[in-house]
Amino acid sequence: MTQFIDRRKNHKHKSTVNRQRFIQRYKKQIKHAVASAVGKRSITNIEGGETVTIAEKEITEPTFHYRQGGKRHIILPGNKEFTPGDHIKRPPNVSKGAGSTASNKGEGMDEFSFELSKEEFLDLFFDDLELPNLIRTRLGETPSFISRRAGYTTYGIPPNISVIRSMRNALARRIAFGNKYKKQLARIQAELEELLTTDNDDSPEAKRLIEEAQALEHKLTSIPFIDEVDIRYKNRTKQLAPTTQAVMFCIMDVSGSMDEKKKEIAKRFFILLYLFLTRNYEKIELVFIRHHTTAKEVDEEEFFYSRETGGTVVSSALEETKRIMQERYSSPDWNIYIAQASDGDNWNADSPHCQELLCNNIMPLVQYFAYVEILPRHHQSLWRAYIGVKELFKNFAMRNINNVQSIYPVLHELFKRKMS
Amino acid sequence: MTTKLPTGTEWDVNTLQAYDDAIATIAKNYRLDTFPIQLEIISSEQMMDAYSTIGMPLAYNHWSFGKQFVNVEKFYRRGLMGLAYEIVINANPCIAYLLEENSLVMQATVIAHACYGHNAFFKNNYLFKTWTNPDAIIDYLLFAKNYIAECERKYGMNEVEELLDSCHAIMNYGVDRYRRPQQLTLQEEKARQKAREAYLQSQVNELWRTIPDDPNKAKFTTTDEQFPPEPEENLLYFIEKNAPRLEPWQREIVRIVRKIAQYFYPQRQTKLMNEGWATFWHYTIINTLYEQKQVDDTFMFEFMHNHTNLMHQLPFDDPSCQGLNPYTLGFNIFNDIKRICTAPTEEDKHWFPELAGSDWVETIHFAMENYKDDSFVGQYLSPKVIRDMKLFVLLDDDKQEDLIVEAIHNDQGYQTIRDTLAKTYNLSYSEPDIQVTRVNIHSDRALTLTHQQHDRRPLDESDCNEVLQHIHTLWQFPVHLETTDEADTLINTVSYPRPRDESTET
Numbered sequence: 023m024t025q026f027i028d029r030r031k032n033h034k035h036k037s038t039v040n041r042q043r044f045i046q047r048y049k050k051q052i053k054h055a056v057a058s059a060v061g062k063r064s065i066t067n068i069e070g071g072e073t074v075t076i077a078e079k080e081i082t083e084p085t086f087h088y089r090q091g092g093k094r095h096i097i098l099p100g101n102k103e104f105t106p107g108d109h110i111k112r113p114p115n116v117s118k119g120a121g122s123t124a125s126n127k128g129e130g131m132d133e134f135s136f137e138l139s140k141e142e143f144l145d146l147f148f149d150d151l152e153l154p155n156l157i158r159t160r161l162g163e164t165p166s167f168i169s170r171r172a173g174y175t176t177y178g179i180p181p182n183i184s185v186i187r188s189m190r191n192a193l194a195r196r197i198a199f200g201n202k203y204k205k206q207l208a209r210i211q212a213e214l215e216e217l218l219t220t221d222n223d224d225s226p227e228a229k230r231l232i233e234e235a236q237a238l239e240h241k242l243t244s245i246p247f248i249d250e251v252d253i254r255y256k257n258r259t260k261q262l263a264p265t266t267q268a269v270m271f272c273i274m275d276v277s278g279s280m281d282e283k284k285k286e287i288a289k290r291f292f293i294l295l296y297l298f299l300t301r302n303y304e305k306i307e308l309v310f311i312r313h314h315t316t317a318k319e320v321d322e323e324e325f326f327y328s329r330e331t332g333g334t335v336v337s338s339a340l341e342e343t344k345r346i347m348q349e350r351y352s353s354p355d356w357n358i359y360i361a362q363a364s365d366g367d368n369w370n371a372d373s374p375h376c377q378e379l380l381c382n383n384i385m386p387l388v389q390y391f392a393y394v395e396i397l398p399r400h401h402q403s404l405w406r407a408y409i410g411v412k413e414l415f416k417n418f419a420m421r422n423i424n425n426v427q428s429i430y431p432v433l434h435e436l437f438k439r440k441m442s
Numbered sequence: 443m444t445t446k447l448p449t450g451t452e453w454d455v456n457t458l459q460a461y462d463d464a465i466a467t468i469a470k471n472y473r474l475d476t477f478p479i480q481l482e483i484i485s486s487e488q489m490m491d492a493y494s495t496i497g498m499p500l501a502y503n504h505w506s507f508g509k510q511f512v513n514v515e516k517f518y519r520r521g522l523m524g525l526a527y528e529i530v531i532n533a534n535p536c537i538a539y540l541l542e543e544n545s546l547v548m549q550a551t552v553i554a555h556a557c558y559g560h561n562a563f564f565k566n567n568y569l570f571k572t573w574t575n576p577d578a579i580i581d582y583l584l585f586a587k588n589y590i591a592e593c594e595r596k597y598g599m600n601e602v603e604e605l606l607d608s609c610h611a612i613m614n615y616g617v618d619r620y621r622r623p624q625q626l627t628l629q630e631e632k633a634r635q636k637a638r639e640a641y642l643q644s645q646v647n648e649l650w651r652t653i654p655d656d657p658n659k660a661k662f663t664t665t666d667e668q669f670p671p672e673p674e675e676n677l678l679y680f681i682e683k684n685a686p687r688l689e690p691w692q693r694e695i696v697r698i699v700r701k702i703a704q705y706f707y708p709q710r711q712t713k714l715m716n717e718g719w720a721t722f723w724h725y726t727i728i729n730t731l732y733e734q735k736q737v738d739d740t741f742m743f744e745f746m747h748n749h750t751n752l753m754h755q756l757p758f759d760d761p762s763c764q765g766l767n768p769y770t771l772g773f774n775i776f777n778d779i780k781r782i783c784t785a786p787t788e789e790d791k792h793w794f795p796e797l798a799g800s801d802w803v804e805t806i807h808f809a810m811e812n813y814k815d816d817s818f819v820g821q822y823l824s825p826k827v828i829r830d831m832k833l834f835v836l837l838d839d840d841k842q843e844d845l846i847v848e849a850i851h852n853d854q855g856y857q858t859i860r861d862t863l864a865k866t867y868n869l870s871y872s873e874p875d876i877q878v879t880r881v882n883i884h885s886d887r888a889l890t891l892t893h894q895q896h897d898r899r900p901l902d903e904s905d906c907n908e909v910l911q912h913i914h915t916l917w918q919f920p921v922h923l924e925t926t927d928e929a930d931t932l933i934n935t936v937s938y939p940r941p942r943d944e945s946t947e948t
């Protein structure tokens with residue numbers, strides 16, 4: 023007797039646990055591959071899966087087994103021309119035998135490569151990153167709630183009816199109430215049939231049975247298809263959610279000295295930062311500011327793709343930041359972050375002004391300020407001015423990005439999770 | 443019976459049911475005795491899942507299965523590898539997975555192949571009858587999965603993973619080749635497991651006790667005493683029973699890996715036969731369906747196309763040749779047994795006097811029931827199959843400059859080819875012979891394994907060192923591996939941890 027079971031609707035990802043364990047185990051190697059992959063990607067597809075390669079040797083599971091050497095017999099199919107006693111040259115890839123030197127060289131440098139999904143890729147990519155000094159703040163009067171599913175209830179509003187649950191109950195009830203009548207009906211019909219083989223249907227006995235059957239049928243049809251008691255509603259409960267309010271200012275220099283290569287690096291840096299923030303923090307506001315001699319708040323699209331250019335006055339961007347901070351994020355409930363990218367080229371007289379702005383107006387209000395300088399030939403006045411700021415404020419960080427490959431390490435350093 | 447079966451490429455459970463009924467009738471006529479069948483239709487995603495746990499329908503969690511999955515997925519996605527059309531599990535009822543992408547013809551073939559071919563093999567081959575317990579395996583796997591998950595919660599995932607890694611390294615040395623295992627049910631297993639923990643630990647304590655409680659017994663604790671008294675080939679068993687420092691739960695996990703290795707042991711010894719047998723039956727059954735006019739020409743064209751692909755044997759000089767195709771060789775031998783029974787030639791009468799002219803169904807069942815790969819080849823490989831496949835024997839000896847052709851498909855060669863092929867199908871030929879020979883119970887508790895070398899074939903050193911390290915994880919005292927040649931002379935010793943004075947010796 024064969025039983026057919028259609029399992030296609032079942033849970034698919036039985037191996038997910040094992041896959042995750044595998045990734046966990048080779049995290050170091052995989053992360054290395056992931057980091058180096060980012061440098062090679064174009065800006066538009068930085069987000070996506072990745073093929074990761076690990077040396078086969080590192081992940082083989084060892085067993086006792088023979089290697090080439092000694093004496094052995096091989097049976098092969100498809101002989102065309104050989105006769106017993108023929109000598110055949112050894113194929114070149116087979117290592118020639120005795121001695122331990124041969125064995126190591128005989129092994130190929132096989133590689134084990136596999137695909138990481140987009141999710142896995144980004145998880146590994148942003149593993150260990152976080153916004154420093156983030157303070158969870160609750161907005162005094164208006165606590166926020168998240169609504170979560172929590173089982174089923176017997177009361178609720180029509181849009182929440184769980185059809186499957188309700189129908190299941192209805193079915194159970196119909197079976198429970200109807201079975202008794204169905205059995206009786208079947209018995210009576212059997213009796214009637216037997217009776218009719220000998221009698222005709224006018225006999226009083228037959229009439230009685232027919233009437234009884236009709237009564238039962240009526241009872242059966244009067245069991246309601248669905249009843250008030252069957253209905254179940256999906257239940258939702260409200261949970262208090264701690265809110266964090268954070269805003270990240272992204273400031274990018276787009277002046278003439280920032281050539282295509284530098285802009286590319288700056289954009290990559292911000293794209294990674296942007297991905298990291300939108301992925302790991304549900305609610306975060308982003309403010310994009312680009313500047314040459316004047317600064318302008320722009321939207322995401324313009325920030326990454328517009329091609330405006332001009333001279334350089336860094337303080338214009340800081341002024342703009344200050345203005346927006348005051349206008350929109352002045353409440354102490356906001357966690358403010360700033361990331362700035364520039365090639366360090368600034369109008370010399372402007373740098374002291376930047377330092378002043380930062381020290382007096384901006385730094386006291388922000389949680390963290392990260393400055394990256396891209397491909398500097400040599401550090402100029404801006405870098406020196408910022409060193410002055412760094413000495414005064416612990417939450418100020420600055421790094422160089424020297425090439426595309428170092429974007430990820432720098433991002434990683436700047437936003438590394440600190441053990442508390 | 444001349445009812446037509448459904449045609450076309452599309453199928454549903456009803457059409458499959460119709461085919462299964464027809465195939466069952468034919469199988470019964472050919473006296474195929476099977477377990478009840480449970481056919482599960484699964485998606486390719488699920489097939490990859492099934493793949494990655496080496497065919498266990500329920501497996502404990504381990505990274506190596508994840509690696510396997512990732513690997514299968516990679517090949518599949520790139521289109522380098524088709525998935526197997528089926529996976530069949532030696533259990534009662536016999537579980538077979540059908541891939542949803544298969545066409546109707548393929549599903550019918552797979553039902554005949556797996557559900558009647560493999561299934562009958564599992565139920566009737568002597569190795570399976572002796573060594574596996576299909577009634578209890580699913581329950582046991584469930585027990586194992588839960589037990590290991592429980593251990594992970596109690597003792598930490600890393601701890602358990604390390605232990606499993608070490609056990610897996612010597613999994614192939616976790617089988618009893620001669621002792622027959624007891625058959626247990628899940629309930630008994632659970633009940634026993636508790637009792638066993640306590641008992642095992644007491645036994646181990648007894649062995650490792652350092653204070654003699656009775657001075658009269660002191661003479662037994664002299665250094666002359668050999669432990670174990672006999673060499674032990676089942677390394678996992680030996681470790682489970684005697685490793686000095688394992689915790690009871692660790693012993694239980696060693697036992698679980700050992701039990702699973704034991705369950706797969708018959709499959710490893712009957713790959714050729716099992717596939718040959720199943721292929722023979724899908725071929726015979728589908729042809730019978732055609733003869734009875736239950737399927738039409740279109741069906742047969744597609745079937746023959748699939749069957750020929752499966753049977754394809756690349757010649758040795760093709761760059762992608764991977765040696766003998768077990769489906770081809772197995773099928774050819776079984777098919778030839780049938781031919782010898784029904785239409786014997788003079789040659790057959792000379793080679794197989796007892797087969798020529800006998801009832802082929804009877805003969806073929808006898809062959810399936812009473813042999814494993816090596817003995818099967820030794821008994822049934824006929825000159826005709828050797829000629830058809832143009833088999834030849836190569837000698838690969840590192841003392842010779844070239845490879846030497848020792849025998850080809852001619853009168854002088856048949857017997858040599860048959861004997862040599864039979865020999866290479868013996869697991870002891872492809873796997874090194876390694877046994878526990880000595881434990882230093884009175885000094886450093888070192889464990890000595892002996893590798894009995896054959897034909898001067900060397901072990902792979904780097905893997906060997908790693909395996910020793912794994913054994914050391916289990917044993918926790920020094921481990922030595924001695925290699926002796928055919929004259930029992932010690933030729934090499936490898937140790938873990940590596941002895942410090944090694945550099946001064948060399």
